[in-house]
């Protein structure tokens with residue numbers, strides 16, 4: 687296939703490379719002038735989109751997605767599939783779908799889980815929203831860049847699934863960190879706490895696969911000075927998207943709201959650039975009445 691790829695950052699660059707390695711003809715564009723091995727460089731986003739069978743975007747947020755779509759949709763080849771893999775607000779995702787549909791294009795919102803390692807290894811999980819025809823048209827690309835693609839429903843459903851998942855993750859990570867900080871103050875050995883929780887009803891990904899306490903459980907960013915992994919500011923971004931969606935859908939998310947506030951404080955007070963599990967250090971440093 688002839689594929690345009692717009693947004694060659696930490697995630698987009700390795701994803702584009704994997705498509706090229708699989709034998710597709712990939713032409714890429716990034717506003718920062720990034721080049722990727724095996725990927726031809728376009729001078730503009732419009733050039734990357736013109737005459738392609740598929741156009742993938744991997745951009746920072748909904749505002750950028752909207753401005754890039756204004757530029758590229760008029761150049762889309764009728765019947766081509768436009769796949770947005772960025773994490774953006776549900777409204778921007780739906781607006782992008784509408785714009786693409788009016789131009790006779792197929793479109794999918796397909797945010798990912800799996801991070802930079804998943805992008806490099808071609809093991810991402812895609813959460814796809816769009817018509818069955820559109821999702822089917824993107825299927826071969828998902829297979830190269832990822833290990834699993836779930837068709838979640840109509841346009842925007844991929845973004846909805848992504849922010850629901852990450853809202854659970856933010857809340858559960860804070861819960862696990864609170865338990866380790868409390869355990870410390872009760873003189874409970876961290877290894878013992880891990881062994882109990884990871885095999886009891888408190889078990890969850892945040893403790894079993896990504897334990898925030900260094901030296902405990904499988905290797906995680908905690909064992910590497912909390913280098914991300916998944917940076918605290920990206921967790922905050924997803925939590926804020928969940929709160930924006932909750933407000934527009936009139937949904938009660940009290941824990942999501944509190945998790946957003948806690949990550950906002952953490953990011954503003956030195957957590958930026960650290961893994962999101964480093965919020966353990968912050969909680970452990972506080973007393974009962976000063977959080």
Ligand code: NAD
Nearest residue numbers: 693694695696697698716717718744745746772773801802
């Ligand atoms: P990044 O900042 O490394 O990359 C974004 C790229 O978009 C940059 O290279 C930037 O120059 C480019 N860009 C910005 N405006 C542009 C424009 N108008 N035209 C063309 N290019 C433009 O970010 P990333 O880590 O690659 O993340 C991309 C998306 O994936 C985000 O929405 C993020 O939330 C999501 N995501 C990231 C991770 C992760 O672990 N990094 C995991 C899952 C999802």
